[in-house]
Amino acid sequence: MSKKITSRQENYSDWYIDIVLQAELADYSPVKGCMVIRPRGYALWELMQRALDDMFKETGHQNAYFPLLIPESFIQKEAEHVEGFAPELAVVTHGGGEKLEEPLVIRPTSETIIWSMYKKWIQSYRDLPLLINQWANVLRWEKRTRLFLRTTEFLWQEGHTAHADADEAREETLRMLGVYKTFAEEFMAMPVLTGKKSDAEKFAGAVETYAIEALMQDRKALQAGTSHFLGQNFAKAFDVTYQTAAGELEYVWASSWGVSTRLVGALIMTHSDDRGLVLPPKLAPTQVVVVPIFKNETKASVLDYAGSFYDEIRSEFRCLIDKDENNSPGWKFAEWEMRGVPVRVEIGPRDMENGKVMVVRRDTGEKILSDRGEAQELIRTLITDIQQSLFDRAKAFQEENTKEISSYSELLEFFAGDGGFAVVPWDGEPESEAKVKAETKATIRVLPEGNEEAAQGRLCAISGKAAQHMAVFAKSY
């Protein structure tokens, strides 16, 4: 046992960090709060990017790239936006050895620079909608950072759309929220709640913020993606108007939406176990690893048998064959489990003689002795099964840890214990929300669709007044 992963029970934070470092997903950089995404982690991100990017293209978006540096004055044009971001900005004051006339901000998000350009590009209703996405890095000076979950610099995509009317912009906001939900559930096998954020939690500069929220294994919520209806806030701040068919000048309506490398952290915390990373097959950089088991006398023949099997399946699956001669099979099993490869195929002399291969699934540890001729189909089935069963397991966990609450004492008790998602009738008052935060550390994660109707006739669990919403509270990352 050379590598040890702290158990989740012993220390959930240490467990998470152990996995990130030992599975070689990322490493600390010399700069505080920053991280190096290593090839194994970046491969995961690339697969996420590919799936998301396809979905963005299918919904009519185009990619573009806007600059890293933003004039400081731009950030200040939208009042709430300035206030929201001021504490976490990094500012460039010098360039080429000289002090700059106007400092440049390293983008914390790109609304301002994008809307300064949209002003140039939009004149007529014929220019709308404008549906642009960019893949980029952003920088936010975070006080407390954690690998993938909150880093000073991170990678993300940000979609920025401009529309002729409010309904269309709202529709876009919700469409992309739906894209995120689909991606989270179908690719990451991570069930999410969707809904609107309370005012306290919404994006600085947005009219409405929507989010997907997932429940991690420690029963804390993680905001995994956000989609904002920006109203005309940025259009007004940057004076972006268009002429309608009737010849009137109107401000443009906007949405923006993003997901980041935080998704990698979400993925780890949703499925992994005390042996290491567990990855859903759709996003696993390596889906199948073939481990030949041989002695000196059997080496050539086993490698030949295992190698030909590997050659047969490699066109269908992302796979590797581990021919290393220095590590024992047991070491390799543990290592590939730690790295989260969904399916392992063990092939030794016995299998070779009997025309078999041993197929092992990472999520359950189940070993299946298969005829060699049937193994590829078995793996195909397992890949689908594992994807589904990871989702089912996570979904069951989410449901087990979601509780409807009606009284304040019950709420306190819930968050003093294991916690999870608490579905709570809420009067809609910021004071009630703040009280819960102060006394339990739990915040409103989302106001799910249809929550107002569900709250009718109920009393706020915090104030006792008439409830306006059924709010989902949780402690969060």
Add this chain to the structure above:
RNA sequence: CGGGCUGUAGCGCAGGGGCUAGCGCGCUCGGUUCGGGACCGAGAGGUCGGCGGUUCAAAUCCGCCCAGCCCGACCA
């Protein structure tokens, strides 16, 4: 940014004013092994996180700084 803990070989740690800084794992070479983290032998690898101070002498004592973890404040 406040409180606590930590920083010595790639990783995990021991040492705690004095002569050549150790141990386990890993790494390199040779050999034997190989169906759940193998073994033998020989090696390589260190400005003791950084800077400054005290001292005849600092990994060790003092100060400042940097980084990491935990708690808090803050955080689309």
